[in-house]
Amino acid sequence: xxxxxxxxxxxxxxxxxxxxxxxxxxxxxxxxxxxxxxxxxxxxxxxxxxxxxxxxxxxxxxxxxxxxxxxxxxxxxxxxxxxxxxxxxxxxxxxxxxxxxxxxxxxxxxxxxxxxxxxxxxxxxxxxxxxxxxxxxxxxxxxxxxxxxxxxxxxxxxxxxxxxxxxxxxxxxxxxxxxxxxxxxxxxxxxxxxxxxxxxxxxxxxxxxxxxxxxxxxxxxxxxxxxxxxxxxxxxxxxxxxxxxxxxxxxxxxxxxxxxxxxxxxxxxxxxxxxxxxxxxxxxxxxxxxxxxxx
Numbered sequence: 271x272x273x274x275x276x277x278x279x280x281x282x283x284x285x286x287x288x289x290x291x292x293x294x295x296x297x298x299x300x301x302x303x304x305x306x307x308x309x310x311x312x313x314x315x316x317x318x319x320x321x322x323x324x325x326x327x328x329x330x331x332x333x334x335x336x337x338x339x340x341x342x343x344x345x346x347x348x349x350x351x352x353x354x355x356x357x358x359x360x361x362x363x364x365x366x367x368x369x370x371x372x373x374x375x376x377x378x379x380x381x382x383x384x385x386x387x388x389x390x391x392x393x394x395x396x397x398x399x400x401x402x403x404x405x406x407x408x409x410x411x412x413x414x415x416x417x418x419x420x421x422x423x424x425x426x427x428x429x430x431x432x433x434x435x436x437x438x439x440x441x442x443x444x445x446x447x448x449x450x451x452x453x454x455x456x457x458x459x460x461x462x463x464x465x466x467x468x469x470x471x472x473x474x475x476x477x478x479x480x481x482x483x484x485x486x487x488x489x490x491x492x493x494x495x496x497x498x499x500x501x502x503x504x505x506x507x508x509x510x511x512x513x514x515x516x517x518x519x520x521x522x523x524x525x526x527x528x529x530x531x532x533x534x535x536x537x538x539x540x541x542x543x544x545x546x547x548x549x550x551x552x553x554x555x556x557x558x559x560x561x562x563x564x565x
Contacts, residue, residue: 302317302321303315309394310415310548311366312365312366313394319354319355320408321354322409324398324400328382328396331394332392334392336418337420339391341387342373343372344498345370348368348369349369351365352410353408354408355409360410368476371499386416394415395413395415395416396412396414398410417548418522420545421478423465423522423523424463425463426460431448432457433445433448433541434448435543442480442492442494443494443543445487446487452484452530452541453530454530455530456527456529456533459527464519464521464524465522466520466523468519469516469518469521469546471505472505472506474503475516475546475548476547476549477544478494478501479545480542481540483535484540486538490540511527515544522546523545525544
């Protein structure tokens with residue numbers, strides 16, 4: 271069906287994030303199939319093949335406790351697709367890969383738009399849908415994990431005299447600068463300690479961030495701006511202050527970085543609040559901060 275092919279096709283051109291994490295498994299049966307595997311990883315889906323051609327269906331098999339997905343807002347999804355004829359993973363259509371997108375009918379198709387709006391971060395959904403292929407019609411099975419779009423972990427108190435970070439009504443961090451001169455060296459201040467794997471050189475990292483100038487407090491850049499998405503960067507290609515500040519930090523963390531001009535913008539100090547959402551490792555699995563849980 272066109273809407274499902276559209277979602278998979280749109281996401282397939284966006285860079286997939288891969289990594290690994292030792293998270294517990296979940297196993298949730300539907301009426302005709304079972305889904306086994308840790309949240310954010312490519313799961314194992316068991317069903318009798320071939321699946322008969324039927325109308326499309328969608329079911330929430332694990333309900334998360336995070337933010338509800340809202341229309342026209344960012345979503346971070348880990349996607350795995352299976353051939354309903356033989357159960358094989360369709361590598362070219364997603365295999366536990368994390369994708370960022372705006373939740374709009376144009377980006378995900380009208381049918382899946384209705385399924386995803388209102389879904390909570392931390393949820394796992396399973397969708398079955400008939401599709402047309404060169405060798406005939408068949409069923410497609412799609413497992414969608416709704417990943418967090420903000421830091422998840424234990425709050426850490428910053429040292430006295432640091433810039434103050436609060437959370438606005440929209441969930442975005444708000445930075446208030448102290449009445450002082452900025453430091454001359456890089457400072458890395460944990461605000462939320464995540465539980466995922468550490469960021470390593472050579473990886474690609476998906477981030478939410480806000481950056482302001484010090485002095486002045488003017489917004490320099492932000493992924494939280496209206497219509498913006500979490501951003502994926504190659505950690506080795508970022509400016510030195512961001513690279514050095516994020517290396518060894520864990521997925522799920524929120525970090526306050528104070529970046530002097532020589533390590534960042536070149537003209538002024540940057541104060542950044544960075545949420546580390548996922549990384550691209552090299553072992554084919556998505557690193558995410560927390561597993562889905564059953565009721």
